[in-house]
Amino acid sequence: MQFLINSWKNSGKFKFGVIVLVVLVLIAVCAPLIYRPIIGDVSPARPGVFQRWLPASPQHPLGTDGHGRDTLTDFLAGLQTTLFIGFFAGFLATTVGVIVGFISGYKGGAIDTALITFTNILLIIPAYPILVGLTLVLPNKSMVTVALIVALFSWPFAARTIRAQVMSMKEQPYVELAKVTGQGDLAIIFTEIMPNLLPYVLMSFAFSTVGAMVAEVGIAVIGLGPSDAISLGMLINFAGSWGAFTRGLYLMLLLPPAILILIFLSLTLINRGMEEYLNPRLQNVTGQ
Amino acid sequence: MLKQHPLFAYYLGKVVAYVFTIWGAFTITFFLFRLLPVNPIDAWVRSLERQYAATISTGPEMVNYYKEQFGLNGTLGEQYVRYMYNVIIKRDLGPSFINFPTPVQELIGQRLPWTLFLMGASIITAWLLGLLFGLLAGWFREKRWSGALTNFSIALSQIPAYLIGVFLVMFLGYQLGLFPTRGAYDAQYAVGFNPQFIGSLLWHSFLPILSIVLVTVAAWILSTRSLIITLLGEDYLHYAEAKGLRTSNVMRRYGLRNAMLPQATALALTLGAAMSGQLLIEVLFVYPGLGELLSRAIQYFDFNALMGIILLSIFSVMTASLIIDLLIPIIDPRIRTAIQAA
Numbered sequence: 001m002q003f004l005i006n007s008w009k010n011s012g013k014f015k016f017g018v019i020v021l022v023v024l025v026l027i028a029v030c031a032p033l034i035y036r037p038i039i040g041d042v043s044p045a046r047p048g049v050f051q052r053w054l055p056a057s058p059q060h061p062l063g064t065d066g067h068g069r070d071t072l073t074d075f076l077a078g079l080q081t082t083l084f085i086g087f088f089a090g091f092l093a094t095t096v097g098v099i100v101g102f103i104s105g106y107k108g109g110a111i112d113t114a115l116i117t118f119t120n121i122l123l124i125i126p127a128y129p130i131l132v133g134l135t136l137v138l139p140n141k142s143m144v145t146v147a148l149i150v151a152l153f154s155w156p157f158a159a160r161t162i163r164a165q166v167m168s169m170k171e172q173p174y175v176e177l178a179k180v181t182g183q184g185d186l187a188i189i190f191t192e193i194m195p196n197l198l199p200y201v202l203m204s205f206a207f208s209t210v211g212a213m214v215a216e217v218g219i220a221v222i223g224l225g226p227s228d229a230i231s232l233g234m235l236i237n238f239a240g241s242w243g244a245f246t247r248g249l250y251l252m253l254l255l256p257p258a259i260l261i262l263i264f265l266s267l268t269l270i271n272r273g274m275e276e277y278l279n280p281r282l283q284n285v286t287g288q
Numbered sequence: 289m290l291k292q293h294p295l296f297a298y299y300l301g302k303v304v305a306y307v308f309t310i311w312g313a314f315t316i317t318f319f320l321f322r323l324l325p326v327n328p329i330d331a332w333v334r335s336l337e338r339q340y341a342a343t344i345s346t347g348p349e350m351v352n353y354y355k356e357q358f359g360l361n362g363t364l365g366e367q368y369v370r371y372m373y374n375v376i377i378k379r380d381l382g383p384s385f386i387n388f389p390t391p392v393q394e395l396i397g398q399r400l401p402w403t404l405f406l407m408g409a410s411i412i413t414a415w416l417l418g419l420l421f422g423l424l425a426g427w428f429r430e431k432r433w434s435g436a437l438t439n440f441s442i443a444l445s446q447i448p449a450y451l452i453g454v455f456l457v458m459f460l461g462y463q464l465g466l467f468p469t470r471g472a473y474d475a476q477y478a479v480g481f482n483p484q485f486i487g488s489l490l491w492h493s494f495l496p497i498l499s500i501v502l503v504t505v506a507a508w509i510l511s512t513r514s515l516i517i518t519l520l521g522e523d524y525l526h527y528a529e530a531k532g533l534r535t536s537n538v539m540r541r542y543g544l545r546n547a548m549l550p551q552a553t554a555l556a557l558t559l560g561a562a563m564s565g566q567l568l569i570e571v572l573f574v575y576p577g578l579g580e581l582l583s584r585a586i587q588y589f590d591f592n593a594l595m596g597i598i599l600l601s602i603f604s605v606m607t608a609s610l611i612i613d614l615l616i617p618i619i620d621p622r623i624r625t626a627i628q629a630a
Contacts, residue, residue: 013439117305121312126601128567129594130320132586137324214448218568221450222583236454245462245469253458257451264446272442 004202014273020266024259028083031076038070044077045069045230065252066242074235079259081231085147085216086263090209092151097158097208098201104159105166106189116163119156127153131215135224143226150215157211158204165200169193199278206271210264217260232256298627299614306610313602318371321591322364328385328589329354357383358592375599385590392596395581400600402472403570403577406493407562410500415555417501418508423544425509426516438513445506450568453499457572460495467495470574496573500566504558511554515547549620553612560608563601 035044038059042049047067054064062071104115134149135141141149169175170193178188219225220233235256244253329351355361359370359382374380381392425434425441461469472492519525528538563578570579578597585593617624 013442117309117312120305121309121316124309124313124602124605125317126598129582129586129598130317132583133321133324133589133594136586136589137326210446217448217451221568222571245458248463250458254455257454260451261443261447265443268442268446 012273013269013276017266017269017271017273020262021270024079024263024266025083027076028080031080035070035073035076039073043228044073045228062251066238069230071252074230075232075255075259077230078232078235078256081143081226081229082213082216082233082260083263085143085150085226085231086209086213088144089147089151089154089212089216090205092147093154093208093212094158094201094205096151097155097160097204098162098197100155101159101162102166102189102197105163106170106193108167108170112163115159119159122153122156123160125153127215128218131219132222132224135219140227141225143229146216146219146226147212150212150219151208153215154208154211158208161200161204162197165197166193169196199274203271203274206267206274210267213260213263232260294628295617295624298617302610302613306606310602310606314599315368317598317602318368318595319364321589321594322367324589326589328591329358329360332385357389358385360591371595381596381599382592384593385585385588392592395593396578396596396600399576399578399581402575403563403579406496406570406575406577407500407566408559409493410497411504411555411558411562413497414501414504415508415551415558418505419512419544419547419551421505422509422512423516423539423547426513426520427539427543429513429517429520438510441506441509443506444503445510447503448568449499449503449566450572452502453496453569453572456495456499468492469495472576493575496569496575499569508551512547512551515550516543519543519546553616556608556612557605560605561601563604 039049047069050060050064050068050070052064052066052068054060056063060070060072062075065071065074100115100119104112104119131149131153135146138145175188175192178192183191216225216231217233217236220231221237223234223237225231225234225237233256235252239249239253239256242249242252332354352361359367359374361367371382374382379393381396383389384392384395421437425437428434457469460466468491472489525538525542528542529535567579567582569575570577571583574580578600581593582597584590585597617627
């Protein structure tokens, strides 16, 4: 916690990233308040509720799209879904990655070799074709399912980072001191290593979230997004199918990527901000 | 014996890991796809039935024949062994499902040059530009423009290339009509070393290459900048300046040279990873490369083509990584000493 406060004070990048992210998350959380009055009780993803291609009006601040949905609702629901999938998949990937990386780094030896080889194999396999293959096979995907599939290929990165950090921390003097004074393994893990690992866990989380969202956009853009919700990637896919390029539908085509870029930017700035705060200390640690 | 020759142990370990990782990735991918509940042969035979209005008997003999053609007969284990034998011993990746009966090697051979051209040109351009601007940004890091460039690069580096591609296609392609938005070259020109063909080729590839370069140059700028910054305090730089050498000389011969090694290895690894092509970029720009083939192969579950392309990608990434691992102790004496001391 102190680490986060210090990063805030230290880095303008961090402040900017956090502010933008908080604003986006607030919009996503308050989204139902905005679109419920417009569309009533139906799911935001349901097509054909309104007439298609209505121009902007008081009932539809941005008009309607080619599938008969309110456009403003499209963007709000898209933001919600993308943020949910990103954070959920990022959380899953980071959790699994931390556990695997920690065991691998702390135990060392044969377990480490086995785990790291498995991790490397997963890293080598090009994730995208398999992602597409898996999503093709499942006809009705909920947001959670998509998040699970996406997290499958994100955890190796976190595992690697955590493992490298744990391996270098193991050799630190304070750990040796703890061992010499007779602290048990579990106590060492929780009191000495975990607190120092926390910044890296947070950075892995931010990184995995971005990766998860990029992957989700990657499959949504070719039409394989979640079946019961709209995501920003799916909006890009829809815009393409409505001939947005030739008809000049700037809003439908370009606003989803712009929102996505904002999300990625804010998470990356948060990461860089934390990294810059850590950097003076990083130079004393010998990575392996 | 291994303990007495640590360098040999290092090399042996790397080669063993290489073989094992490729084999592991190959096996996992193979079973992953075959275990999916899809049956492309049945679907295809049914579509044939529809086309020929059942004038050919489409009994189990036809299904079995096609299954044999694609190596889908027998148990999963038999399929695996047969496929491994074909790939490793006979160097045959099997016929492609979507372009039957063209063998997959031929398909990949047709498309690989396009992907290599696209990815190679983009990556090398981005590397050169990134090295240059990263050097400048790191060297002059007190200046305001350096900070601005850094922040801009951070922003740019996180955007997936195809999103930038969407913007470029929209504005430069459709609205301003400056560049074509699909294909690798104009079909009316004969393929060859004549100026119209080459001109058309370059014109068509401009937007896709620009998309990839914009995004990847940012990452190179950032990494070069960090490397240069860590070098800034070194004594030999002060000595060079005290000797009175021109700043540009000092930057080039003392600064850049020392940052080159990590960047050169990163370049090799990136080139290795480029084999799978940027699938979405190729689909967006309808570029006839491996990525576009891959997307169709996934759609129709063309196992042979899928495995062929994925194998190629796995192989090139691992081989680039192995070459780097093998060369590094030779190039950098510090690492050699570290290995021998361990």
